Amino acid sequence: MQFTVVEPVFTRQHARRLTELARMADDFGLHSIGVGDTGFRLNEAAARVTLLALGTTRTYVGMRPTNPWTRDPQITAAFLATIDSMTEGRAFMEIATGDSAVRSVGRRPATRARLEEYVTCVRDVLATGHGRFAGRDIRTFADSRGPVRISVGAEGPRMLELAGAIGDAVSIGTGLTPDVVAWSLERVEHGARQRGRDPARVEPWFTVRSVLDDDGETARKRVLPSLASILHHSMRGGVEGRLVPERHHDAVREYVRRYSLADHQQSGGSNELLMERLGLTEFAMARWGMAGNPADWVRRISDLAASGVRRMWLANRGDLSRLERTLRAFGEHVLTLVR
Template sequence: MTFGSGGRPHLGISFRTDDLGDAERARLSAMLGIAEEVGISRIAIGDSQWSHFDAVIVATLMAEQTERAMVGISPTNPVTREPSVMASVLAGLDSLSKGRACLVMASGDTAAYNAGLKPGRRAVIEDYVRCMRDLIRTGHASYQGREQVVRWSQWSYRPEAMIYILAEGPRMLRLAGRIGDGVVIGAGLLPETIEDALERVEAGAKESGRTLDDLDIWWTARPSLERTVDEAIEVAKGSISSAGNHSMRFGFEGKNVPPELAPQLERFVASYDTTQHQFAHGDNVRRMEESGLTEYFYERYGVVGDPPAFAARLRELQSRGIDKVWFAWGAGKLHHLELLRDEVLPAL
């Protein structure tokens, strides 16, 4: 029994590994085995030198230990790696995986801020993506006015590799529709945010002579799957608080924020501490709770609960038109995928 068949949602997962010792590699191997077993079709590692080891190493292990799922890095950014470097990574993964590599490009969050840098602007992201594509296809490109040349393009497994854009705000959603092979929408899972996001992606797609049907559209969600609902809610607090900050840090315009929550959101984002990003019991979680934003963030960004509640939430999202959910699982554990396989999937 697999995802994406019989009306079940397609699922993807992005997570991190906290070390690369024998036990961690064994855990990673077991998780990849379950992911392939149940038909999870996108498997990726986040790219943040702040929180975990190098994403390229882990993505290589993923490519070697899977056979069907697309594998790659989700998300990366245009700030901490040169496009020629990332193009080489993407082409290498594509060769290793025999055409299964993918990359999700975002503006940059903790990877940028905790290196004393600023996230990449939309124009930079567009230039970066174009540069990577040209390098993979021809070996020649330009980036920010600088010539880029590589010699490995002649050995690329494919002349194209799948590049998604992770988009939250209205202008990024439009950009994603215009330049992405696919879009990972992070605007939220509420009915009003879903409708608005699709309209903006569609507008961007039209600018490049395409329709929504030409794009591989996914929705990112913050998951927490535990034996009890209370435990799942507690475990998710760090991730949920980070989702609220990430999607609102550049302002609320065009983001379907209830007016009565705007003052609390503004204070929360202004005081967000990136050095405590996704900490389950840090100051960011405390401020989220004190601001009365917890329930709103869970409903807008989360898939949280015990197995029955988790399955019910996925069915609810399907009723809203979401049939491709890409989980940003953070430090995912083996028992999460075991619960997904043994108790959530049979209920769908």
């Protein structure tokens, strides 16, 4: 299990509590804990990852995800070297083409070529202190303990293949239904083989938009903004070849056209309402969601395991009090059963 923290407000007290949240994740034995890297809705990710590092002794810590536009690869490499040294080898980076983080600064999502060049440069700089990116030399004297784990976020067939080609891991955002799971794993394996890699070297992790609450209906309502977000950016490249039922094709195309960045991840916002009006809420819930009480989560995780999902990124949003309650309930009432 990997746990994503999305906490938009930050004070000195929040800093202490985020460190304690990381310590809790560490105690429960989670593989990784990360924070999103977008200045559009969140605070500076590097500072928050540092706090995660201070609170852990076993759990991997890092950004989930960053992108190839808003951080120069020299800065990223130096940051990763620092965190990796602090944690004695537990730094990670997840990278994707970019959504709100890049659109809010006037950029389009990065091309696959740019993303691959960025990853190659960061790895080279960490290994040798030197790399090239966008036609220029990149250098740093930062000291790294060795290779840093890099995961590639993928929500379409060509990104899945690229993740198989270059990633240590892949964060699969295509969905959780059995047909989508099998198709996604096939694309990752195909990409690895095309580059002469052993597919077993690429760990597949499935992104789950999740809310855990004692009241199942409350959990369902709270997860809707997150579902509205992933429905948009996973389908912005079109519905063709993405295993979308034909009856939803027109509705998904209209949803992507009318999606409002201004209401990105807003509870009760226009995107959530549009998703409902177009009849896509149940589709999104089945494809990406896990919302309910602990018993609901245990059943959902068991079903996903039967479909081939062995590793999951749990994307959680809310203030720190809510995140603390979620993680504690997860560790005490879900993990103890699914393990």
